[in-house]
Amino acid sequence: MANGKPAVSSTVKRKSSDQQQLPWRPFKDRPSGIWIDETVARIKETAQPELIDSLFRNHIPKDAKFRVLKHLITVDGRKRPEGDNCPCPMCTPNRFLTGSLVWFYELQCCAFIGNCCANDDVLAEAEKERKWRDRRDSEEGYLLDALPLVAPRLNVLESLKSVAAEAVRAYRKFRNTIPEVHELLRQMKHHHGGQLTLTEIIRDESQEQDDDYFGPAGFKGRGKDGVESRDHVLGTFSGQIAVQKDYNPTKELEDMHRMLLSVASDSYSQDALNFIVGMSENQRHAAVVILRDVEERIVKFKARLQDLASFYTAENAQTLHEFFTHDLNRLYFRVEFSNGRDGPTLKFKRGASIYTLIRGTWANKLEFDWPRAE
Numbered sequence: 001m002a003n004g005k006p007a008v009s010s011t012v013k014r015k016s017s018d019q020q021q022l023p024w025r026p027f028k029d030r031p032s033g034i035w036i037d038e039t040v041a042r043i044k045e046t047a048q049p050e051l052i053d054s055l056f057r058n059h060i061p062k063d064a065k066f067r068v069l070k071h072l073i074t075v076d077g078r079k080r081p082e083g084d085n086c087p088c089p090m091c092t093p094n095r096f097l098t099g100s101l102v103w104f105y106e107l108q109c110c111a112f113i114g115n116c117c118a119n120d121d122v123l124a125e126a127e128k129e130r131k132w133r134d135r136r137d138s139e140e141g142y143l144l145d146a147l148p149l150v151a152p153r154l155n156v157l158e159s160l161k162s163v164a165a166e167a168v169r170a171y172r173k174f175r176n177t178i179p180e181v182h183e184l185l186r187q188m189k190h191h192h193g194g195q196l197t198l199t200e201i202i203r204d205e206s207q208e209q210d211d212d213y214f215g216p217a218g219f220k221g222r223g224k225d226g227v228e229s230r231d232h233v234l235g236t237f238s239g240q241i242a243v244q245k246d247y248n249p250t251k252e253l254e255d256m257h258r259m260l261l262s263v264a265s266d267s268y269s270q271d272a273l274n275f276i277v278g279m280s281e282n283q284r285h286a287a288v289v290i291l292r293d294v295e296e297r298i299v300k301f302k303a304r305l306q307d308l309a310s311f312y313t314a315e316n317a318q319t320l321h322e323f324f325t326h327d328l329n330r331l332y333f334r335v336e337f338s339n340g341r342d343g344p345t346l347k348f349k350r351g352a353s354i355y356t357l358i359r360g361t362w363a364n365k366l367e368f369d370w371p372r373a374e
């Protein structure tokens with residue numbers, strides 16, 4: 001059949017037999033933008049979609065599937081000849097002033113239906129739109145606050161360089177001076193959550209002469225390797241970051257510095273509003289993600305340094321002393337704490353050897369101000 005010529009399609013059933021079917025134009029495919037624009041213009045101009053014969057104006061089943069071509073088209077009620085509302089082909093006459101132009105892809109026709117029936121779809125679209133706007137607004141608001149803070153934050157990162165460098169020295173001194181202590185404590189951290197645990201072997205079957213040995217009932221719980229053991233926990237040590245394989249606060253600082261620069265380059269001192277306006281949506285979103293990440297990182301940076309400082313305390317020295325002087329520990333050290341001219345210091349002693357771990361003054365400089373929006 002010729003395109004554009006009104007025709008009766010068999011795919012749409014009549015509502016009732018005594019009602020004359022009005023003609024409509026079939027649309028096998030989604031109609032063109034030109035047709036959509038023209039039709040929307042005609043709907044608005046005439047305010048009488050029921051007179052537009054390319055539209056399907058007979059009854060449409062409530063569950064017919066459609067795609068929205070144009071949302072929220074509002075008809076001027078004063079133009080309606082009877083002062084009534086437009087008829088909705090999916091429900092009732094005299095129904096709506098705001099509706100949507102839709103394409104029924106299975107019925108292969110287009111119609112102007114009310115929000116009464118297009119509503120679900122319209123609401124979902126509006127909700128998507130609202131979420132998008134909310135995110136844009138919150139991102140822009142965040143950047144307006146955060147961008148002016150980039151320059152002062154870079155200054156703070158700069159001022160923390162010496163703190164980080166000193167902390168790295170203290171950490172590496174420990175790792176390099178008594179690597180066997182460092183290693184054993186790292187095992188305690190990874191396998192026992194920092195609980196200083198020593199294992200006592202109660203009985204080892206492989207050492208026993210008599211193959212026909214039958215133990216008392218209480219020994220039935222032995223492992224499959226035939227070793228009966230009991231764990232002794234001698235407290236938990238503090239400052240567990242100190243036994244990490246490679247702790248590097250200097251690198252943490254450099255990463256944050258690089259991230260801040262990647263967002264603002266050298267234009268962070270320019271007017272934030274102009275800067276934001278010039279961003280694409282992806283750039284804006286990435287900038288927010290990066291700046292938020294830096295905010296988390298500075299908190300972690302400080303917490304890790306505080307944790308490192310807590311390794312050098314009298315209480316920790318006592319805990320470590322009990323662990324390293326215990327009969328079951330194959331590694332022996334006496335651990336002493338002092339707080340003299342050099343500040344908090346741990347001394348690991350064995351025979352005539354003394355290994356001295358000085359904390360350093362960096363730990364007194366951790367209460368730095370991190371610039372924040374008011």
Ligand SMILES: [Zn+2]
Nearest residue numbers: 088091116117
């Ligand atoms: Zn309706």
